[in-house]
Amino acid sequence: MRSSRFINDIKDNRVVTELLRHRRVYLFEYFSAADTMVVYDQALNVQRTIERYVASVCAQGCVLPEDRWQLRELLTGQMHGPLELREIKEGKLLYLEADALPVQDIREGQVFVGYAKDVTPEKERERSLLRQAQHDPLTQLYNRRMAKTLIARYLEEKDPYASCGLLVIDVDFFKNVNDRYGHLFGDKVLREFARLLNTLFKREDVLARIGGDEFLVFMKDAGHSVVLKKARQLSEAVRKLVFEENDYCMTCSIGVCFLPENVSGYSYEQLFQNADWALYQAKENGRNQYAFCDNLHRYAEGENTEIKTEDIDARYLHNDLISTAFELFEKTNSFEAAISLFLKIVGIRLQLDRITIINTDIKEHRTSRQFQWTSPRAPAALEQQSGFTKEDFLTLFQSYDEYGTTVLQYDNMDMYSPGGAALLMQGGAKTVVYAAMYSEGEYLGAIAYVVCGSKRFWTQQSRKELGEITKIINAYLTKHLAANAINRGMMAAPDFDRLTGLLSFSRFREEIEHKIVGGYAGGHIIVYSDFENFKYFNEKYGYAVGDQVLKEFSDYLVSNVHAVGDIYMTRVVGDQFAVYVPYRGPEDSVLFVDRVNQVFQRRQAEKYPEASLRLRSGIYEIEPDCLSASAAIDKANFARKQLRPDTRRAVLRYDRQMEARQTLTNELTNGLSRAIERGEFKLYLQPKFSLKDFSVIGAEALVRWERENGTVLYPDQFIPILENTGRVVALDLYMFEQVAEFLKRGIQDGLRLYPIAVNASVALAKNPENARRYDEILRRHRISAELLEIELTETAAVFEFDRVKKLFACFREKKMQTSLDDFGAGYSVLNSVVDIPINTVKLDRGFIARCTENQRGIYFLQQVVNMVKSLGYQVICEGIETREQVDIMRAVGCDSAQGFWFSKAIPAEEFREKYMR
Template structure:
């Protein structure tokens, strides 16, 4: 055999160690073809199409006879017939159509089922296969088949890893990182030829759907939305970032305007929702979508994602759902927020934050019985920033927790100073951010503060808002229970502004409820607001809870509240928020606010 019996060892050694499998296999096939006087060696593997073989590797004597990369489709019957021809040793002969002599020798590539064939064709059918040739070629076939199966397994593993890495398991859309890569490439390729935009959308009331119909139905909706996105001719690529939040890169018509974009997306959204509302009739499904046109190919695509998200958030805050295209006004808002974000660390470092106090006045005596601490920011240039500019931003970034504890400690220092001097000291209320709910050591940290400054816990009042309980009811109830056990005074702020105020009274242990200032809008109180205020006060007294009404700005309002037996009032009628020095003056002079009696017309209302 002229040393050909060593070829299987060469195949095994080479294919098990090579770093370039395709090149090594091609070279080995050429050696076998030449040494064994063959005309073809063809490896065909099952294609992704059912019952179709594809020539994946080949050696042939004449290049013009090549079938490399060609597909060979079969019927199921033809496939089954071929598979049955392989014997127990996984090979069979086939004959030449002209000479009718066995010129082909086939070896099976098998996993559980047939996944391919390795075929050896003699150069001349006139010469039969020698037994020793067949033994060598069988070994070569088996070794090659095993190597191909290993490569196939690696390929399948790579595809599985790629799917996990690059595709969302629920919707089969890109993962966020894969989307960013794909979108960046598309923008670079298409920017000069086509207008494009980023869409940032979420499904309103999806959480309610999940809770009502179950997670399985929720996933069905997500898949339906993903399918709807993918089949859109304008869609270039898309991702599900998390939950029901999707981001897309889409094509825009050349003549698109912000108004036409908004109308078009609203129309597309409503078309999708129409069918889904029939399936989930108990949920008021809507879609909120922000849009940002990609107007600079040199900028990171993430910037346009952020802009589209900003438009979506602004839309939801103002309208709840629909579509909004990012505009100049939002651009200025983002720039302002970014400037503030960069300034916050320095503000802490430079002690630019401070607190002011707004007095709380007992209507029966006119005396100050407490105060609320309100944070302020005075920048180094002397300018003052309103809380509405920085509090929501710090809530978003998490800096609010640091700011809150700055206020808590500053208030403790203030109270300690007055106690040390033997001066009249009143309880001071502070706000609690929802961010603190995630801190299991919040109560212990506050307790450590009052121990450090030797402050009785009843001098520190914590104001909890209704939204705190709506977002995280169990955590909020746990927090208020532990604060109360530690001896702190608790108040429910903005009472009556939401839909769950009465329900919360059943669950909470409260000392004070603060009636929301919305009931006192306008110079006079209308009859409906009076009925509600009267009812709240009456109910609170039965529950032995103190009532404070905030936002009183006129004498008429104050007179009405006194008549309604509201115990404490906080508002501009008595005082705006004032400095510590101004509050000290009021306390040290034992300030009494005189409230004139209401005229008969008011009393009779």
């Protein structure tokens, strides 16, 4: 095909041809009518002619498929260049720059003359420069700027059903590495760490070195358990890195922030600050570990609560502060917005640097902040919950003036301990006014009005004004908290447990609630577990070691609890954990949970052979009629509580029998006071008889619960429940008062009186004041203490020996008789009998039954009776049911007895009529 006029005109131009050769440019002509492409070499000689170019070759040639449409559009005049095209040649990717212009030729139709230039070297240089700009030169990971860009882009485009995690990592004590081993070795450490990150994490994750020994990992589309596993794996894998040059052992600290699904609106800066806060916690706890950010709102960017100074209505900067407070709190829809704005106005008006609303738990000796405003020149304070001593609190509390305020100066804090002074004056404070907050007489905390620049002296009128402002804030804050059990923003419930990284209990409960309410919880169970007597482990090894065990247990659960279906895990509180996992069947579930517990116990036994850690678990299969997550969790927890320390069984499944027991437990827990007020607990008396002449010598007070529905329950059906819930003391005191009233009426009616023994729970021994309360009841009814005897079981005496000894000593001081019940039931620690001040020892019915089976047992029983009597105690036997037992007990020297052979327990009025007339 004949060349166009344009080609012929430049063909003999040496300058043009040299320029084409030097620039690696090739010319081509495309004849549209014939669909023919003519390609020229750099000397403008025809290199090749390609027919049916657009129809076939353009559609199937070397140009990449996604770029072919551009070439087609260029050769038909519908697109103008220059264009960038990519083609594969000899297995390599090449980049071409191409353009074409139409040249009209009458005989050949429309002709396009264009050029193609190989720009691959330029592209490679650009790519290299771009990589250098995006990557850290030492580790080849992304640098801080590129990581931020990629993460921000992901967050903007994130699928609402996707979740992700951010890890901020520091190599521990890296400065010491450079100082001790040199910077070349330090560089090797960082490269090895980067290599490890590339090994552990996916290609699509963002891995970056953000400065020095600081690294960042952003895990895209990763679930909570995956993020938790990776944090644990990284922490463990770093410790296993080996460097042949020396004995350097590498560790790292990791801060983790997790962004759940259906949560949006978070920026890179917010996630980074949250993860960085968690990293700080890991360092504070001793490094070489990871810590979870427990609350995404910890560094959430404000919405309506962050109001700029220029947005404050000018009149608020001049009006009376009291009037301004009422107007803002009454007219602003959001309490958070109102409190934030008002604190800012107060800070500006009074030229303060910081205002902190502080919540104080007097019982737990803990304090935390609820809201805080800071000026640009002041740091935040009380960023995490802190502890204080009773002495420091009393010093502060007693210093409040008539306005509820006290002024503290940084150079006059000698009355406080060093820790107390640091807590009260933290954040660079020079002068702080603390104004107390109360609710119905209960101390809730204080508001701290802080000046950081220099000391300030407050007049009496100024302190009075701060006291009034505090009362208004406190009133609206109390109202707000009452209306919102879980507040958003600064007071939002945490999403994750700070220690273990598992879901927070509130978040766990919310997730399970969604499953149950939505009808998706069928085929799942709740497993509620704890470590038996874990407080003793903490006392022996320290709380830091205890926390490490809890962390290892959470890691163990994440790594070993696998199933098809939804799985959620939480640390409820302390050493208590809950897991939501698919159901395996009644027996399989018990075996599965027991196996999981046993394996972890064996691992810990190797580390702490003297500790004997024991896990206990309750299981509840979620039923179709289960109404809520709280109900499901409570049932699993109730099953756990039924496990006794003295049994080998460590896993218990919730069943119908247990459901009836829980119903009764709830009824007692919530309705005990009402049942007592209604007189549902009735006094019964079982007479005691002398074995010499079978005369009545006294009685034991027993209780029957005659419920509103007409059923009658015996003590063994409800007393253990009251003991477990700590409510038994109320019933003990009530029954003692019933006995006192019974004796009082007997005295008034001139009847024969007998000493009455009243059972007491070991819970009484926990408070020596209970002896005084018993004495007050006797004084009120004018009853001689000699007519009352307090019975406590031998088991209680053994396990609470010191407390029981003190309590019985108090009873003896009040002239009351004391008795040790159930002697021989299983412990029979004779030195306990010797040391505890008692008058009577009551032999257990089971002990008597065993000993009266043969002559050898009878001989042993006689020796026990003789020994106890030789110590000066009276001996009474209970549970006598046959004449044979009566004869044996008389023969071995027992003084008195009670049991069904003589009389069962009868209503108090029947006893009165039968024995006291």
